[in-house]
Amino acid sequence: MGGRILLTADCTLMSDYRHSEFLGFGTCAPPNFIPDFLYKWLFFPPINNQKGLPTSAPYGLRKIEAQLLKEGFSVKTVSPDNLRKYIVQAQALGIHVMDPFGLGPASSTLAFILKKEPFLAQYFRALLDSPEIRDAKKRGLKIIVGGPGVWQFQYRPKFAEKYGIDCIISGEAERVVGKIFQAAVRGQQLPQYYEISVEDAPKLEEIPDIVCPSVNGLVEIGRGCCRGCSFCSVTLRPLRWYPADKILHEIDVNIAGGNAGTILHAEDVMLYGSNNTIPDDKKLLKLHQAVVKKCEGVTWSHCSLAGVAAKPKLFAQVAEIIRQKQSWWGAEIGIETGSPELAKKIMPAKANPFKAEEWPQVVKTGMGLMHDNWLIPAGTLIVGAPEETEEDVIKTIELMDDLKDVRSLIVPLFFVPMGRLKGEEWFKETQMTNLHQELLAKCLEHGIRWADELIDLSFSAEWKANFVKPFYKIFVSMVKFKARQSQIDIKV
Numbered sequence: 001m002g003g004r005i006l007l008t009a010d011c012t013l014m015s016d017y018r019h020s021e022f023l024g025f026g027t028c029a030p031p032n033f034i035p036d037f038l039y040k041w042l043f044f045p046p047i048n049n050q051k052g053l054p055t056s057a058p059y060g061l062r063k064i065e066a067q068l069l070k071e072g073f074s075v076k077t078v079s080p081d082n083l084r085k086y087i088v089q090a091q092a093l094g095i096h097v098m099d100p101f102g103l104g105p106a107s108s109t110l111a112f113i114l115k116k117e118p119f120l121a122q123y124f125r126a127l128l129d130s131p132e133i134r135d136a137k138k139r140g141l142k143i144i145v146g147g148p149g150v151w152q153f154q155y156r157p158k159f160a161e162k163y164g165i166d167c168i169i170s171g172e173a174e175r176v177v178g179k180i181f182q183a184a185v186r187g188q189q190l191p192q193y194y195e196i197s198v199e200d201a202p203k204l205e206e207i208p209d210i211v212c213p214s215v216n217g218l219v220e221i222g223r224g225c226c227r228g229c230s231f232c233s234v235t236l237r238p239l240r241w242y243p244a245d246k247i248l249h250e251i252d253v254n255i256a257g258g259n260a261g262t263i264l265h266a267e268d269v270m271l272y273g274s275n276n277t278i279p280d281d282k283k284l285l286k287l288h289q290a291v292v293k294k295c296e297g298v299t300w301s302h303c304s305l306a307g308v309a310a311k312p313k314l315f316a317q318v319a320e321i322i323r324q325k326q327s328w329w330g331a332e333i334g335i336e337t338g339s340p341e342l343a344k345k346i347m348p349a350k351a352n353p354f355k356a357e358e359w360p361q362v363v364k365t366g367m368g369l370m371h372d373n374w375l376i377p378a379g380t381l382i383v384g385a386p387e388e389t390e391e392d393v394i395k396t397i398e399l400m401d402d403l404k405d406v407r408s409l410i411v412p413l414f415f416v417p418m419g420r421l422k423g424e425e426w427f428k429e430t431q432m433t434n435l436h437q438e439l440l441a442k443c444l445e446h447g448i449r450w451a452d453e454l455i456d457l458s459f460s461a462e463w464k465a466n467f468v469k470p471f472y473k474i475f476v477s478m479v480k481f482k483a484r485q486s487q488i489d490i491k492v
């Protein structure tokens with residue numbers, strides 16, 4: 001096989017978010033009271049380049065790069081700012097997307113509230129609209145889009161044609177991406193939408209290791225999830241855990257590329273190596289000991305509250321290992337609701353090994369342990385899930401009161417139809433009740449209460465960090481001011 005391929009992503013994805021993944025949430029916001037250039041500089045500054053190539057790139061893009069290299073293509077991953085330099089020779093361009101139209105839960109919630117298009121949607125369109133891509137299209141460049149955000153194209157059916165996208169790949173692409181790019185470089189007609197079935201998901205041994213560094217040293221430790229929440233599409237994928245050697249090899253690639261820290265990525269890091277919902281002590285501890293030995297810092301992408309609550313002693317041991325080199329670490333967690341009744345309906349296995357009706361207590365126990373052991377969670381709540389009742393919202397508001405002393409961010413997200421609920425209606429701001437508004441205000445109040453401490457923890461004593469820190473504090477003060485101006489009832 002052969003052919004010259006470029007891979008890229010828009011500038012909201014080609015950023016290291018100042019080495020703080022929390023700041024990545026900033027890309028979901030629409031333009032606001034901060035001038036755009038300053039907002040971009042604060043939340044998603046461009047990634048460093050060396051000889052015109054980014055020093056790191058999104059992990060998903062690096063996986064595709066590795067697969068195409070393995071199959072003999074000539075591949076370069078470039079920043080959007082440097083496309084001009086390389087695109088002239090390219091026969092095909094691969095674009096990685098996470099949330100291309102801002103329809104993901106976080107961005108659509110902010111777009112509904114602030115009534116503007118989020119930055120990530122604006123920059124995705126701007127990338128396709130750039131003169132270098134339009135010129136290359138005229139001379140026959142094929143454009144292929146892939147990544148976790150491709151489901152959004154079904155809500156924008158005319159976009160692909162308008163912007164000259166030749167093929168959209170949905171799902172885990174390792175087995176098919178070579179064939180599609182080969183057809184592209186030969187100038188053949190491509191399928192408009194190529195859906196990879198669950199049966200076609202690659203086996204562990206078919207997933208290549210990255211060959212160039214990923215943003216902030218992120219490495220996958222497994223794929224899939226066994227909890228089966230009805231609103232989630234991840235759960236449809238089979239569960240596979242990578243052997244420790246594979247993970248450590250990818251960390252070596254990142255360290256060689258200058259990323260001394262690592263983010264362990266899985267839907268639930270606590271369940272590493274386990275084939276049920278009980279954490280495996282031996283595998284989890286062994287992995288962390290090996291990773292901490294290699295890296296300057298470790299953080300997690302996601303973990304479950306139930307996994308933490310089920311094994312408090314194990315969690316404390318893992319925390320002790322991680323905190324040998326750092327004072328805290330972070331992870332995204334799904335709280336979703338404070339109502340046992342709603343938990344039973346939409347996520348009956350999320351509390352496993354506890355019962356679904358014990359969910360609020362699982363959340364309180366898990367978050368309490370996180371607070372005590374210095375894991376700072378960014379939690380999400382679902383607002384407006386199908387079958388949600390007033391009583392459910394009241395219970396979530398009560399849960400927020402119980403969590404007020406837990407060092408965390410908690411973000412309310414409007415329901416987006418995905419997974420087994422993809423036929424349901426979107427939740428819109430016009431359906432917001434007074435109770436929903438009270439819940440949103442509680443989350444804002446919680447975030448503002450903890451923001452100063454989280455900013456101090458996120459930015460170390462390094463001079464560069466101390467330089468930017470005041471800007472974030474001013475940002476939080478402005479949010480507080482704007483909330484009061486809009487008569488949102490916050491008590492901070």
Ligand code: SF4
Pocket residue numbers: 225226227228229232233234235267304334347350
């Ligand atoms: S636990 Fe998380 S990843 Fe797993 S199915 Fe539920 S929402 Fe999806």
